[in-house]
Amino acid sequence: MTEKLQVLYKVHSDASSIEERALGLAIEQSVEAPLAAVRDPCVLSSIVGRVAAIGDRGNGWFDVHIDLSSATVGGDAGQLLNMLFGNASLYDDVVLEDAVFPADLIKAFSGPGHGAGGLFARANVEGRALTCSALKPQGLPVEGLAELAFKLALGGLDYIKDDHGLANQLFSPFEDRVRACAAAIRKAAAATGRRTRYVPNLCGGFSQIEQQIAIARSEGVDTVMIAPMIAGVPALQALRRAHPDFAFIAHPAMTGAARISPYLFAKLFRLFGADASIFPNPGGRFGFSEECCGKIVEALRGPLGGLRASLPVPAGGMSLERVPEVLDYYGREAMLLIGGALLSAPPGKLVAETAAFVRAVAEHHYR
Amino acid sequence: MTEKLQVLYKVHSDASSIEERALGLAIEQSVEAPLAAVRDPCVLSSIVGRVAAIGDRGNGWFDVHIDLSSATVGGDAGQLLNMLFGNASLYDDVVLEDAVFPADLIKAFSGPGHGAGGLFARANVEGRALTCSALKPQGLPVEGLAELAFKLALGGLDYIKDDHGLANQLFSPFEDRVRACAAAIRKAAAATGRRTRYVPNLCGGFSQIEQQIAIARSEGVDTVMIAPMIAGVPALQALRRAHPDFAFIAHPAMTGAARISPYLFAKLFRLFGADASIFPNPGGRFGFSEECCGKIVEALRGPLGGLRASLPVPAGGMSLERVPEVLDYYGREAMLLIGGALLSAPPGKLVAETAAFVRAVAEHHYR
Numbered sequence: 001m002t003e004k005l006q007v008l009y010k011v012h013s014d015a016s017s018i019e020e021r022a023l024g025l026a027i028e029q030s031v032e033a034p035l036a037a038v039r040d041p042c043v044l045s046s047i048v049g050r051v052a053a054i055g056d057r058g059n060g061w062f063d064v065h066i067d068l069s070s071a072t073v074g075g076d077a078g079q080l081l082n083m084l085f086g087n088a089s090l091y092d093d094v095v096l097e098d099a100v101f102p103a104d105l106i107k108a109f110s111g112p113g114h115g116a117g118g119l120f121a122r123a124n125v126e127g128r129a130l131t132c133s134a135l136k137p138q139g140l141p142v143e144g145l146a147e148l149a150f151k152l153a154l155g156g157l158d159y160i161k162d163d164h165g166l167a168n169q170l171f172s173p174f175e176d177r178v179r180a181c182a183a184a185i186r187k188a189a190a191a192t193g194r195r196t197r198y199v200p201n202l203c204g205g206f207s208q209i210e211q212q213i214a215i216a217r218s219e220g221v222d223t224v225m226i227a228p229m230i231a232g233v234p235a236l237q238a239l240r241r242a243h244p245d246f247a248f249i250a251h252p253a254m255t256g257a258a259r260i261s262p263y264l265f266a267k268l269f270r271l272f273g274a275d276a277s278i279f280p281n282p283g284g285r286f287g288f289s290e291e292c293c294g295k296i297v298e299a300l301r302g303p304l305g306g307l308r309a310s311l312p313v314p315a316g317g318m319s320l321e322r323v324p325e326v327l328d329y330y331g332r333e334a335m336l337l338i339g340g341a342l343l344s345a346p347p348g349k350l351v352a353e354t355a356a357f358v359r360a361v362a363e364h365h366y367r
Numbered sequence: 368m369t370e371k372l373q374v375l376y377k378v379h380s381d382a383s384s385i386e387e388r389a390l391g392l393a394i395e396q397s398v399e400a401p402l403a404a405v406r407d408p409c410v411l412s413s414i415v416g417r418v419a420a421i422g423d424r425g426n427g428w429f430d431v432h433i434d435l436s437s438a439t440v441g442g443d444a445g446q447l448l449n450m451l452f453g454n455a456s457l458y459d460d461v462v463l464e465d466a467v468f469p470a471d472l473i474k475a476f477s478g479p480g481h482g483a484g485g486l487f488a489r490a491n492v493e494g495r496a497l498t499c500s501a502l503k504p505q506g507l508p509v510e511g512l513a514e515l516a517f518k519l520a521l522g523g524l525d526y527i528k529d530d531h532g533l534a535n536q537l538f539s540p541f542e543d544r545v546r547a548c549a550a551a552i553r554k555a556a557a558a559t560g561r562r563t564r565y566v567p568n569l570c571g572g573f574s575q576i577e578q579q580i581a582i583a584r585s586e587g588v589d590t591v592m593i594a595p596m597i598a599g600v601p602a603l604q605a606l607r608r609a610h611p612d613f614a615f616i617a618h619p620a621m622t623g624a625a626r627i628s629p630y631l632f633a634k635l636f637r638l639f640g641a642d643a644s645i646f647p648n649p650g651g652r653f654g655f656s657e658e659c660c661g662k663i664v665e666a667l668r669g670p671l672g673g674l675r676a677s678l679p680v681p682a683g684g685m686s687l688e689r690v691p692e693v694l695d696y697y698g699r700e701a702m703l704l705i706g707g708a709l710l711s712a713p714p715g716k717l718v719a720e721t722a723a724f725v726r727a728v729a730e731h732h733y734r
Contacts, residue, residue, distance in 0.1 A: 024652070031504030032532055037710035038504050040511060047506030047538075072505060074536035076571045078597040086531065086597065086620030090653045090683075137398030137405050138439060139414030144407060164453065165399055169441035171414075204443045205605030206573030230445040230453065232599015238572030253453030257463070258596075258623035285391070286457045316457075343404035 003102030004067040007084055010057065011064050012093035022051045022064045025094065028087050030068055047072060063097070070101075075108035077237035077272045089258050096260040101271065106305030112275040113240055114247045115308025116301070116333055119275055122197060122223065122247065123158040129332050131156075131361050132199075132313065133354065134339035135181065136163035142172050146180035148343070148350075153188030153196040155354020159335065160185065161225050162201035164251045168208070174200070175215050182219035199249060202226045206235060213243055223247040223275075229254035229265075233272055240273025249313065250274035262288060263295035269310070270300055276311035276335060281326060284317030290329075301333065313337050320353070323360040328367045336361060370469030371434040373419065374451055378429050379460035389418045389431045392461065395454050397435055414439060430464070437468075442475035444604035444639045452627060463627040468638065473672030479642040480607055481614045482675025483668070483700055486642055489564060489590065489614065490525040496699050498523075498728050499566075499680065500721065501706035502548065503530035509539050513547035515710070515717070520555030520563040522721020526702065527552065528592050529568035531618045535575070541567070542582050549586035566616060569593045573602060580610055590614040590642075596621035596632075600639055607640025616680065617641035629655060630662035636677070637667055643678035643702060648693060651684030657696075668700065680704050687720070690727040695734045703728060 007029070013021045026049030031038050038044055047069050055063035073080045085096040112118070123130055133152050135145045145166075152160050160181075168174045178200045189195045200216050202209045202224050209231070216224060224246055228236045230253050240248060250269040255262065266277050279296050280286035288296075293314065300310040312330055315337035326336060338357055345353035374396070380388045393416030398405050405411055414436050422430035440447045452463045479485070490497055500519050502512045512533075519527050527548075535541045545567045556562045567583050569576045569591050576598070583591055591613055595603045597620050607615060617636040622629065633644050646663050647653035655663075660681065667677040679697055682704035693703060705724055712720035 028652070030532075031506065032530060033504045033707035034711050037707050039714070040504075040507055043504055043506035047504065069506075071536060071538060072532065072534075074534045074570075076534055076575075078594075078599075079534035079536075079570055082531065082534070082594065082597050082620050085623075086594065087653075089621050089623035090619060090647060090655075092654060137400045137407075137410055137414065139398065139410035139436075140407055163399060164449065165397075165439065167441045167443050167446035167449070169438060169446075171438060203441075203446055203601075205601040207605065207609075208601075227445075227449065227453065230449050230599070230601075232445075232597070232602055234570075234572040234575075234597075234602075235599055238574065252457065253449050254456050256456035256459065257452060257626040258621060259626070280457060285395075286454075287459060288457075340400040340404050344401050347406070 003070050003104050005070045005073065005083070005102060005105060006052065006100040007066045007068060008098040009064045009066065009088065010095040010097050011062050012060050013062055018054055018062045022054055025064060025088060026051050026066045029066065029083060030072065032087060070105040073105055073108070077109070077233040081233055085258065085260060096264060098261060098264055101305065103305055106271065106307060109237065109271045110240055110273055111271060111304070111307030112273055112310050113244050114275045116276070116311035117308070118247055119311050119335065125158060127332060129327055129330065129361055130158045130335035131358050132159040132161060132335050132337040133157055133342050134161050134163045134337065135166065136339060136343065138163055138165040138169065139171055142176045142180045145172055145177055146184040149181040149198065150184040150188050151350045152354050153185045154192060154351045156192065156194060156358040157196050157354060159197045159199055159223065161199035161249065164201055164225065164227055164253050166201050167203040174212055178215055178221065179219055182221055197223050199223045199225050202231065206238070209235060209239065213246065223249065225249045225251055227251040227253040228269055228272065236269065236272045236274065247275040248273055249276040249278065251278050262292055263299040266296045267299040267304065270304065270307065274310050276313050278313040278315050278337060280316030281314035281318055283322070286316050297330065311335050315339065320357055320360065323357065324364055327361065327364045331366060370437045370471050372437045372440065372450070372469060372472060373467040374433045374435060375465040376431045376433065376455065377424065377462040377464050378431050379427050380429055385421055385429045389421055392431060392455060393418050393433045396433065396450060397439065399454060437472040440472055440475070444600040448600055456626065463631060465628060465631050468672065470672055473638065473674060476604065476638045477607055477640055478638055478671070478674030479640055479677050480611050481642045483678035484675070485614055486678050486702065492525060494699060496694055496697065496728055497525045497702035498725050499526040499528060499702050499704040500524055500709050501528050501530045501704065502533065503706060503710065505530055505532040505536065506538055509543045509547045512539055512544055513551040516548040516565065517551040517555050518717045519721050520552045521559060521718045523559065523561060523725040524563050524721060526564045526566055526590065528566035528616065531568055531592065531594055531620050533568050534570040541579055545582055545588065546586055549588055564590050566590045566592050569598065573605070576602060576606065580613065590616065592616045592618055594618040594620040595636055595639065603636065603639045603641065614642040615640055616643040616645065618645050629659055630666040633663045634666040634671065637671060637674065641677050643680050645680040645682050645704065647683030648681035648685055650689070653683050664697065678702055682706065687724050687727060690724065691731055694728065694731045698733060
């Protein structure tokens with residue numbers, strides 16, 4: 001029969017009712033009906049979720065391991081999310097902690113089309129981590145964003161991405177912005193001889209996104225950003241299939257709301273085709289722990305049924321001073337993203353500050 | 368200038384640092400950069416979020432009212448969600464509680480194309496609540512689902528929807544299922560003289576969804592279900608615009624009750640075009656309170672810049688016995704959804720049990 005999708009939930013419960021809770025969860029996340037309403041013997045034997053194990057974590061929290069049938073996923077990213085946590089997300093005492101994907105499920109998805117290695121190859125970089133910054137704040141007119149892109153590219157960055165707040169607003173519509181920023185980066189490349197990659201942020205419905213991809217391609221752009229929990233995970237899956245020439249960087253917006261562990265999101269985004277994943281580095285302005293980020297790195301780089309590795313992109317309140325420490329932690333297989341701290345440099349010093357960031361990464365002696 | 372999008376967050380914090388937290392949230396959800404990096408006076412004056420008020424709720428929780436510029440939304444459903452909670456979702460001590468949409472923002476979205484009234488008109492029903500059940504469990508072959516659809520339709524229901532777990536799995540692929548269930552319901556209509564509406568569940572990437580809409584339309588289907596937090600809210604917005612002949616029922620999968628209030632989700636889904644919204648009724652198997660459901664009803668039916676009302680669809684562990692109580696609570700402007708409890712009836716009694724549900728709704732004397 002079909003292989004098992006192994007899911008781990010954390011459930012807050014009385015010890016006396018945890019078995020019933022676990023069984024309820026297994027039913028909710030599979031047939032979503034009382035067992036009295038499940039008469040087909042095949043459904044009973046192969047589709048109804050099974051409680052594989054329950055472990056006591058202390059303080060009223062339990063590990064609940066549930067096996068689901070991978071046949072229920074049907075090769076769709078949205079449906080995988082639905083099976084993992086669709087209705088269970090409505091329980092405020094249940095956390096989706098982790099999942100182990102069987103081989104047939106992994107095969108149904110494609111994973112990164114380029115992966116970490118592809119992002120290094122695009123930037124023509126070996127032996128060091130990649131550098132990245134962000135165009136912000138939203139509200140700036142197109143010319144202002146293009147000027148920032150020009151200066152950041154002059155400073156020698158590998159990648160420059162749109163802020164995830166840059167959508168298709170009147171103050172900087174997607175098409176005008178992408179054409180202007182791509183041109184600014186070409187101008188910088190003509191001056192420096194080194195090509196920076198501009199990474200626009202995709203947004204809107206799928207037909208808009210298709211138009212955005214076409215605009216990006218016409219400007220020589222080959223790497224884009226998408227927030228899968230804003231655009232919908234099926235959009236990432238569909239884009240990865242429809243546009244194999246593009247690399248995709250996943251943004252974590254809205255990943256926190258649903259009580260799903262950040263490293264499972266990292267694993268899912270990799271499965272669906274993200275070549276890189278942005279996440280908050282410990283010590284920045286978000287509360288992710290070092291342990292959590294270690295698990296994110298493992299989810300992105302560790303073995304996953306032969307899929308390419310995704311590149312970790314630690315971000316979120318990073319500064320130039322922290323570059324050595326961050327490089328020692330993540331090693332060469334990462335992209336360092338410093339946004340606001342670079343842009344806080346006086347306009348006349350932005351190129352120099354960017355160059356200092358690039359130099360710090362290039363000259364770092366990894367421990 | 369542009370109008371203000373008023374957002375209410377609940378933040379857990381020390382009293383001594385709540386002002387700093389609130390300011391940080393206002394910046395995170397607008398320019399997402401240190402103010403030192405924001406030099407454009409227009410951005411500073413009109414795009415940077417403002418802390419409008421802070422209120423102490425007790426127990427370390429604070430109400431933080433933040434005003435954002437509606438110009439940042441750019442008329443995109445995904446970007447509205449991003450502005451409301453994109454990065455803030457990564458803070459585990461912040462809850463998105465509510466939002467007030469200014470007139471220009473509401474105008475940029477279309478709201479329900481048919482609304483509650485349209486769902487009653489389709490069913491040719493006046494003066495009573497609507498009835499609905501669900502085809503489940505997933506795993507059943509197409510013939511099994513079609514047989515259920517036939518019996519439920521013979522029982523006289525107004526609407527029969529796919530379970531939200533029915534995607535495009537091999538055991539009941541979308542096209543085969545929709546054609547078979549639509550045919551089964553036509554056969555029942557030929558016998559009873561009364562037409563039940565079949566509501567398929569949309570899933571997958573946008574091009575798949577477009578194909579699904581075409582299949583549904585070719586079978587005379589005019590109402591479909593979508594889980595906006597699985598498919599992506601931009602999909603609901605785009606479908607509502609592209610297919611004005613269709614009505615859309617929103618499913619709450621992945622709305623993750625604890626960190627975004629369920630009634631804000633209800634309001635958002637209405638704004639984006641949902642004609643009806645399913646949510647867990649108090650006393651069912653989810654922990655939604657009566658107060659919360661009251662607010663959901665207000666979000667769906669209350670004034671919202673002239674948009675049509677969405678129809679409340681209480682569900683989630685409902686039973687025949689509870690029909691009078693539920694009708695008294697929601698009144699006539701609702702759709703009652705009983706799934707598993709109906710389907711638990713022995714196969715030979717399913718038509719009679721469904722007819723009893725229909726009769727209980729039709730003959731109820733509203734308080």
